[in-house]
Amino acid sequence: xxxxxxxxxxxxxxxxxxxxxxxxxxxxxxxxxxxxxxxxxxxxxxxxxxxxxxxxxxxxxxxxxxxxxxxxxxxxxxxxxxxxxxxxxxxxxxxxxxxxxxxxxxxxxxxxxxxxxxxxxxxxxxxxxxxxxxxxxxxxxxxxxxxxxxxxxxxxxxxxxxxxxxxxxxxxxxxxxxxxxxxxxxxxxxxxxxxxxxxxxxxxxxxxxxxxxxxxxxxx
Amino acid sequence: xxxxxxxxxxxxxxxxxxxxxxxxxxxxxxxxxxxxxxxxxxxxxxxxxxxxxxxxxxxxxxxxxxxxxxxxxxxxxxxxxxxxxxxxxxxxxxxxxxxxxxxxxxxxxxxxxxxxxxxxxxxxxxxxxxxxxxxxxxxxxxxxxxxxxxxxxxxxxxxxxxxxxxxxxxxxxxxxxxxxxxxxxxxxxxxxxxxxxxxxxxxxxxxxxxxxxxxxxxxxxxxxxxxxxxxxxxxxxxxxxxxxxxxxxxxxxxxxxxxxxxxxxxxxxxxxxxxxxxxxxxxxxxxxxxxxxxxxxxxxxxxxxxxxxxxxxxxxxxxxxxxxxxxxxxxxxxxxxxxxxxxxxxxxxxxxxxxxxxxxxxxxxxxxxxxxxxxxxxxxxxxxxxxxxxxxxxxxxxxxxxxxxxxxxxxxxxxxxxxxxxxxxxxxxxxxxxxxxxxxxxxxxxxxxxxxxxxxxxxxxxxxxxxxxxxxxxxxxxxxxxxxxxxxxxxxxxxxxxxxxxxxxxxxxxxxxxxxxxxxxxxxxxxxxxxxxxxxxxxxxxxxxxxxxxxxxxxxxxxxxxxxxxxxxxxxxxxxxxxxxxxxxxxxxxxxxxxxxxxxxxxxxxxxxxxxxxx
Numbered sequence: 001x002x003x004x005x006x007x008x009x010x011x012x013x014x015x016x017x018x019x020x021x022x023x024x025x026x027x028x029x030x031x032x033x034x035x036x037x038x039x040x041x042x043x044x045x046x047x048x049x050x051x052x053x054x055x056x057x058x059x060x061x062x063x064x065x066x067x068x069x070x071x072x073x074x075x076x077x078x079x080x081x082x083x084x085x086x087x088x089x090x091x092x093x094x095x096x097x098x099x100x101x102x103x104x105x106x107x108x109x110x111x112x113x114x115x116x117x118x119x120x121x122x123x124x125x126x127x128x129x130x131x132x133x134x135x136x137x138x139x140x141x142x143x144x145x146x147x148x149x150x151x152x153x154x155x156x157x158x159x160x161x162x163x164x165x166x167x168x169x170x171x172x173x174x175x176x177x178x179x180x181x182x183x184x185x186x187x188x189x190x191x192x193x194x195x196x197x198x199x200x201x202x203x204x205x206x207x208x209x210x211x212x213x214x215x216x217x218x219x220x
Numbered sequence: 221x222x223x224x225x226x227x228x229x230x231x232x233x234x235x236x237x238x239x240x241x242x243x244x245x246x247x248x249x250x251x252x253x254x255x256x257x258x259x260x261x262x263x264x265x266x267x268x269x270x271x272x273x274x275x276x277x278x279x280x281x282x283x284x285x286x287x288x289x290x291x292x293x294x295x296x297x298x299x300x301x302x303x304x305x306x307x308x309x310x311x312x313x314x315x316x317x318x319x320x321x322x323x324x325x326x327x328x329x330x331x332x333x334x335x336x337x338x339x340x341x342x343x344x345x346x347x348x349x350x351x352x353x354x355x356x357x358x359x360x361x362x363x364x365x366x367x368x369x370x371x372x373x374x375x376x377x378x379x380x381x382x383x384x385x386x387x388x389x390x391x392x393x394x395x396x397x398x399x400x401x402x403x404x405x406x407x408x409x410x411x412x413x414x415x416x417x418x419x420x421x422x423x424x425x426x427x428x429x430x431x432x433x434x435x436x437x438x439x440x441x442x443x444x445x446x447x448x449x450x451x452x453x454x455x456x457x458x459x460x461x462x463x464x465x466x467x468x469x470x471x472x473x474x475x476x477x478x479x480x481x482x483x484x485x486x487x488x489x490x491x492x493x494x495x496x497x498x499x500x501x502x503x504x505x506x507x508x509x510x511x512x513x514x515x516x517x518x519x520x521x522x523x524x525x526x527x528x529x530x531x532x533x534x535x536x537x538x539x540x541x542x543x544x545x546x547x548x549x550x551x552x553x554x555x556x557x558x559x560x561x562x563x564x565x566x567x568x569x570x571x572x573x574x575x576x577x578x579x580x581x582x583x584x585x586x587x588x589x590x591x592x593x594x595x596x597x598x599x600x601x602x603x604x605x606x607x608x609x610x611x612x613x614x615x616x617x618x619x620x621x622x623x624x625x626x627x628x629x630x631x632x633x634x635x636x637x638x639x640x641x642x643x644x645x646x647x648x649x650x651x652x653x654x655x656x657x658x659x660x661x662x663x664x665x666x667x668x669x670x671x672x673x674x675x676x677x678x679x680x681x682x683x684x685x686x687x688x689x690x691x692x693x694x695x696x697x698x699x700x701x702x703x704x705x706x707x708x709x710x711x712x713x714x715x716x717x718x719x720x721x722x723x724x725x726x727x728x729x730x731x732x733x734x735x736x737x738x739x740x741x742x743x744x745x746x747x748x749x750x751x752x753x754x755x756x757x758x759x760x761x762x763x764x765x766x767x768x769x770x771x772x773x774x775x776x777x778x779x780x781x782x783x784x785x786x787x788x789x790x791x792x793x794x795x796x797x798x799x800x801x802x803x804x805x806x807x808x809x810x811x812x813x814x815x816x817x818x819x820x821x822x823x824x825x826x827x828x829x830x831x832x833x834x835x
Contacts, residue, residue: 030547034554080550132362146342150400153338157407164414168657 019077019088025098027105028129030084036125044083048119049076053087055115056108060089060099063107068092105131233298234417236493241421243503245490246291248428248631250480250511253333253600256431256628260455260519261595262475266468267459272516274463274472279512282742283476285734286699287487288504289706294488295500296718300642301485304492305702309709314801315701316643319485321794322694323639326484328667329686330636331409332674333597334629335401337622339381340601342401344618351376352609370772373606378764381601385677386765387777392677399675406668409633413641413664414657417493420634427627427634432514434624435521438617442524445611451527454590455519470753473746478691480511483698486635489642499723501731522599529607530589537584548579596687597680600625637663681761689787693754694794696747701798703740712736759784 019026029052034041042048053074060069073092079085089104091097108115108131116126123133236242263271297304302316343350354367354375362368367375378384385392412423442448462468481487491500535558542556549568556564569576594603600621608617641660644650650659674683706715712735716726727735762774779787 032553034552081552082546082550083553084547084550145346146339149342149345150404153342154400154404154407157404157411160411161407161414164411164419165657168415168655172655 019075019086021078021086023086023088023098025101025104026086026088027101027108027131028084028086030082030127030129031119031121032125032127033083033119033121036121049079049085051118052076055111055118056087056089059107059111059115060104063103063110101130234493235495236417237421239498241417241424242490242494243506244424244428245417245420245631245634246487246503246507247510248424249486249490249635250507251428251431251514251628252479252481252632253625253629254475254479255511255515256518256522256625257597257599258595259475259479259515260522261593261599262471263519264455264523264593266465266471267462268454269456269458270460270463271468271472274469275476275512278469278473278476278742279508281734281738282473282746283480283482283512284504284508285731285739286477286482286703287480287508288501288731289703289735290482290487291491291500291504291507292715292719292722293706293710294491295494295496295498295722298492298496300489300492300644300646301639302643303646304488305705308705310805311802312701312705312709312798313805314798315698315705316485317797317801318694318698318794319483319488320640320643321797322690322698323484323486323636324667325686325690325790325794327633327636327640328671329674329683329690330629330633331405331667332402332671332679332683334405334626334633335398335675336381336597336601337625337629338401338405339398340605341619341622341626344615344622347615349605349609349614349618350380351605352614355380366766369766371606373602373609374772376605377601382680383677384680384764386767386775387763388678388681388761388783389780390678394672394675395677395679398679399672402671402675403668406664406671409630409637410661410664412630412634413637413660416641416656416660417490420638424631424634427631430627431624432517434620435518437620439517439521439524441611441617442521442528445524445528447528447531448524449527450531450586450590451523451525452520454527455523466749467753470746470749473742474692474696474750476512477699477746478695479515480508481632481635483695483702484635485639485643489638490635492642496722501719501723501727522604525607526603527590529603529610530586530592532607532610533589534584534586537582537589541581541584544579544581545576548575637667640667681763684761685783685787686790689790690794693747693750693791696743696750697795697798700740700743700747703735703743707735707740759787 021028031044033044050071053071053076056074057069057071060073061067069089069092073090073095075088075090076085077087089099091099105128108128112123112133116122119126236245293304293308297307299307300316301319302313305312305314305316351373354363354372356362357364364375366379370378381398383392383395412419491503494500538558538561542558542561545551545561545564545568546553546556549572551564565576565581592603604621605618608614608621611617641663644659644663645656650656673679676682712732716732720726759779760776761779763777765771765775768775
């Protein structure tokens with residue numbers, strides 16, 4: 001009888017490590033299912049917890065590549081209605097030994113996307129407190145988009161300037177040609193009139209040098 | 221009579237295609253960025269609806285008379301600002317030169333603001349908008365620290381756009397991206413100026429009308445968003461006590477003055493292209509009233525959006541508190557909502573007050589968010605861009621907003637550059653061989669080079685200096701001399717005759733009373749009050765310094781002495797020509813009079829010394 005009791009007492013520590021809040025190798029997990037899914041939120045129950053343990057076991061297997069982790073190696077405690085709890089991963093060969101925090105963290109980071117998707121959640125709604133979400137690598141396109149818009153605008157404006165300058169130039173040339181024709185006509189008319197002393201002739205009439213321009217002194 | 225004067229001036233003066241172009245150009249010049257980002261701020265800070273009273277009084281007694289005067293004098297004398305004041309009296313020639321210098325200095329920094337608007341416009345085509353989230357730092361471990369300390373919107377403005385230095389003494393280098401935007405802005409203004417008012421007149425059909433369209437769209441959209449009515453109520457709730465503060469009246473007078481773009485010479489130039497027989501009285505009243513109505517309309521739109529932004533911020537604040545409570549007390553997800561937050565908080569406070577205070581919940585007050593006021597570039601590039609992020613379809617709203625700002629600024633630039641180019645043309649400084657387009661291009665290249673100052677790292681600080689010192693006191697002085705010049709040198713009687721010739725009737729008693737005593741008196745009072753206010757405060761400026769203890773609060777620094785000297789120069793250089801030219805003409809006349817007693821000094825062989833020509 002006593003030996004049976006002793007056996008029973010010694011078994012639990014051999015079977016599982018004591019999980020507690022703030023355990024040095026444990027992580028707190030927090031789920032916000034209603035925030036993420038709204039009306040389609042599922043209830044958190046034992047089966048969901050089983051799925052969670054399975055995903056963590058999967059993450060550990062993937063990370064270590066050969067060690068066979070099982071659902072029983074994931075110890076969960078301190079569940080709250082928030083849906084938050086603590087978990088510790090124990091070594092499958094030696095259940096009294098916990099896997100160190102850093103190894104668990106790295107394993108979770110590698111498979112974070114798979115874990116999130118299993119629960120239809122995201123990094124923000126399935127939080128591992130202490131494991132920061134991996135930032136998405138910034139998408140840097142070859143040319144910054146603003147340079148493309150800039151190129152379009154400056155190209156259009158330069159094309160417009162060139163077009164307007166050319167049309168001004170053409171217009172000016174055409175006006176000059178019309179002026180030349182008008183001048184030729186006038187000169188032809190002048191020759192017909194037969195006025196001599198062309199050096200004094202101006203289009204506005206004959207300039208009388210004797211009459212000087214006094215106007216500039218009357219301003220003040 | 222009009223035709224003979226045209227023939228006397230040589231080549232034909234350009235004309236507006238129709239009256240609408242002229243009116244739209246004047247309205248576009250008057251309606252600028254200040255209507256959108258200065259007036260709503262003043263309205264908010266000076267007691268909402270109550271501010272409209274000093275504003276309207278200033279409009280009627282100061283704005284409209286000065287506007288009418290400028291339009292009338294330009295239309296009658298058919299010259300740019302320098303020519304006009306030379307004609308009225310050679311001693312007043314300096315007023316025109318002063319207008320030209322001020323127009324140039326303002327154009328130079330104003331276009332930099334347009335360059336910033338273009339920069340934001342170019343970036344509005346991305347998803348997500350670059351100012352909505354912090355960029356990741358170099359080793360991809362987290363976000364940039366400076367951005368985390370302040371906000372993504374602030375970081376994008378101060379770091380990624382301006383790359384601002386901690387103070388004005390540190391100059392930094394030219395920012396290539398801003399130089400590109402600046403060149404683009406100058407090119408766009410140039411393309412509208414190529415053929416003078418021929419191209420300007422076509423451009424204003426778009427630039428003057430588009431802002432109204434966008435403001436209406438924003439108003440309609442904002443009214444469908446939550447919190448818009450809070451913003452509007454907040455804006456217009458009058459606080460009558462503030463009317464007792466003289467500062468309110470001073471700011472109303474200066475706002476109406478600068479808002480109408482008086483004393484730049486641009487309005488004189490624009491009206492000089494009119495036919496002489498044009499009712500400029502009606503034009504003046506129309507332009508003045510439309511300008512003020514636009515300010516009011518813009519403030520409605522802006523504050524509807526700002527009300528929405530304040531409500532969004534308030535909701536975010538409350539949500540943050542809810543999450544803190546939910547996580548702290550492990551309450552089931554979404555049990556605490558915005559509605560029952562207060563009752564939950566009371567319950568938890570009764571059961572475990574220590575834990576509640578440990579959570580450090582922030583106090584969320586809608587009024588505090590509404591009180592966050594901003595004007596100028598802060599409103600456009602920080603506050604409004606933040607509001608746009610929360611609106612669904614942010615890219616569309618951002619593009620619309622920045623195109624509106626650009627067209628507002630562009631139509632004002634027309635007036636600024638016209639105030640520079642028209643006097644140069646009238647002074648016949650353009651060599652005959654140089655086509656108009658080339659000359660305009662040269663002036664623009666010069667302006668572009670000068671405005672490169674503002675693309676330096678410390679450019680924002682210099683722009684604030686230019687904004688505060690160039691476009692303020694000098695304009696008041698110029699306007700004062702304008703009114704004195706017309707009333708006393710030209711003569712009220714002669715001016716009334718001119719107006720009768722142009723509009724068909726003499727100006728009534730109200731206009732005469734304003735021109736002869738009310739407006740000059742108001743200008744003098746505003747000028748003196750402005751000086752007093754400036755002298756009382758030591759000039760300081762807010763700096764963006766990431767190493768500052770209280771960052772992201774701006775570190776307010778005083779101006780160093782050499783910068784202060786530049787500020788004084790910026791006021792003195794435009795105003796200087798007024799006494800200088802007057803003295804020069806006076807001395808010239810004295811010399812000429814004394815010179816005539818000497819023999820053979822004159823080139824006129826018919827000068828009879830016995831006959832004094834200076835009657």
